[in-house]
Amino acid sequence: MGRSILIVDDELSIGQILSQFLSRHGYNTSVATSGKQALKAVKDTRFDLILCDYNLGDISGMEVMQKALELQPGTIVIFISGMDDISTVVNLIKEGAYHFLTKPLYPDLVLKTIENAFVDVKPSVPSENTETYVPQNSTRYIKGKSPAAQRLFQHINLVAPTDYNVIIHGETGTGKEALAHFLHVDSKRANEPFIAIDCGSLSKELAASELFGHKKGAFTGALNDKKGAFELADGGTLFLDEIGNLPYDIQNYLLRAIQEKTVRRVGDVLETKVDVRVIAASNENLQDLVADKKFREDLYHRLNEFTLEVPTLKERKEDIALFVEEFLRQAELHLGRKNKGLTKEVWKLFENYSWPGNIRELQNVIKRTCLLTPADEYIDSKSLPLEMTMRTYDNAQETNNGTEAKPASTNGLKDAALEAERIKIYKVLEKVNYNKTKAAEILSIDRKTLYNKLKTINEELK
Numbered sequence: 001m002g003r004s005i006l007i008v009d010d011e012l013s014i015g016q017i018l019s020q021f022l023s024r025h026g027y028n029t030s031v032a033t034s035g036k037q038a039l040k041a042v043k044d045t046r047f048d049l050i051l052c053d054y055n056l057g058d059i060s061g062m063e064v065m066q067k068a069l070e071l072q073p074g075t076i077v078i079f080i081s082g083m084d085d086i087s088t089v090v091n092l093i094k095e096g097a098y099h100f101l102t103k104p105l106y107p108d109l110v111l112k113t114i115e116n117a118f119v120d121v122k123p124s125v126p127s128e129n130t131e132t133y134v135p136q137n138s139t140r141y142i143k144g145k146s147p148a149a150q151r152l153f154q155h156i157n158l159v160a161p162t163d164y165n166v167i168i169h170g171e172t173g174t175g176k177e178a179l180a181h182f183l184h185v186d187s188k189r190a191n192e193p194f195i196a197i198d199c200g201s202l203s204k205e206l207a208a209s210e211l212f213g214h215k216k217g218a219f220t221g222a223l224n225d226k227k228g229a230f231e232l233a234d235g236g237t238l239f240l241d242e243i244g245n246l247p248y249d250i251q252n253y254l255l256r257a258i259q260e261k262t263v264r265r266v267g268d269v270l271e272t273k274v275d276v277r278v279i280a281a282s283n284e285n286l287q288d289l290v291a292d293k294k295f296r297e298d299l300y301h302r303l304n305e306f307t308l309e310v311p312t313l314k315e316r317k318e319d320i321a322l323f324v325e326e327f328l329r330q331a332e333l334h335l336g337r338k339n340k341g342l343t344k345e346v347w348k349l350f351e352n353y354s355w356p357g358n359i360r361e362l363q364n365v366i367k368r369t370c371l372l373t374p375a376d377e378y379i380d381s382k383s384l385p386l387e388m389t390m391r392t393y394d395n396a397q398e399t400n401n402g403t404e405a406k407p408a409s410t411n412g413l414k415d416a417a418l419e420a421e422r423i424k425i426y427k428v429l430e431k432v433n434y435n436k437t438k439a440a441e442i443l444s445i446d447r448k449t450l451y452n453k454l455k456t457i458n459e460e461l462k
Helices: 012-024 035-044 061-071 088-094 106-122 147-159 176-185 202-213 248-260 286-291 298-302 314-335 344-352 358-372 384-394 413-431 436-442 447-461
Strands: 004-008 028-030 047-053 076-081 099-101 168-169 194-198 239-242 278-281 308-309
Touching: 004 012, 004 035, 012 035, 012 106, 028 035, 035 047, 035 061, 047 106, 047 278, 047 298, 061 076, 061 088, 076 106, 088 099, 088 147, 088 384, 099 147, 099 278, 147 176, 147 314, 168 176, 176 194, 176 239, 176 278, 194 384, 202 286, 248 298, 286 298, 314 344, 384 447, 413 447, 436 447
Parallel strands: 004 028, 004 047, 047 076, 076 099, 168 278, 168 308, 194 239, 239 278
Antiparallel strands: none
16 A cells, blocks of 8 residues: 555645655655644644645644644655745754755656655654665765764755755865765756766966857867756756855856856857756855955855755764765775775774864775775774874873863884974864865975874874
8 A cells, every 4th residue: 555645735636746756756645725624633643744834824824733743743844835934944944844845846856856755755763774876877975874964964955956056165075065065966856967067177367268168269178068067956956066166256256157058268249048056066165254354245146045064974973974984985996806894993093083174084085994994804903094093192191171181102203202292293284174185284394204103103193
């Protein structure tokens, strides 16, 4: 027997159309045309999902959901409405709604959302083994089971099917591009192009050509006509990574392209219409850049129809095991060999490490350890990068209040010098977020010398 769905809409024709459509796809459907009628149905019948209009004639959709969840905890609720007020939508999600669909409704999108809900919805008390991934046709991004990840994906599920422009804010390495791709494949534009541009690598001269294209002969080296990112992404999604680095005067052209939905190639007099959803990402706070006059305020507001705050790996440590499992799988496929997994010592190091490079750093660490570990052996601490064991050592030496590090045992000048050097190197590494190239520059030594010193210090500390 198919799953049961209650459709609540004060327009009987909409309820009947949805009922017929969902019935053809194997669902058992019931229709209610008022809030009171819906609650009576919930008292009499168990429903797996409620598809509910927000604006009902008698009582609000919010009240219907709250009372329905009291009667049938765990029921999935998806709202439908012609209203798209963000604050109301966010409140509905906070109160327990799984999703919000804006009218006019697209039957295929309704069906996809319902199917995703049955696979993907989290219980009110998540299972300890909850672990869900993005659809197989997208970049694999582990949703995770931590509270921070749960909140993030509630908002993603909300905004993905819309055409809202989105700002994704998060530290380097948190997976912002993977999330942007997730938004794309979970939208109505999923079968159209997804184009990603790294704004941090664009000079002023290059930015206009890369974003908007150019005509042959527009400048030296322009040997052919070229489509820009907007034209290439027409109908789909344009992802602008590290948008805060985009030259200020180019931001004006970007604003116009988003606002007017037209672009003009460099050296051209004609404009081309484009239909593009823009997702922008930054590891800097764009509001701070606006205050410093480094980012246009009008562009910020045009992009900021919805903002996603991506948690750091440190904030979602419950998900580390899930990421490790996935990255081990990837590395084993690449190397063509398997190992026995991580030792307890390595797991403890992973749990105590602060992961300044976030998910990307964890992935690189797993790649390294798998390469250094022979087949059918356990991954141990010898294969870990030195900065991980150094940082863990330093954490172990902290006092209870965490504000002062205890000096290592110094039985002579050599030990004292080693300890002083260790502290100096460690402080510099902390300052530059463990970027060894930058640390070597600050310390006025080359990278190879820094590696040798790290190795020596690490061996001495052991």
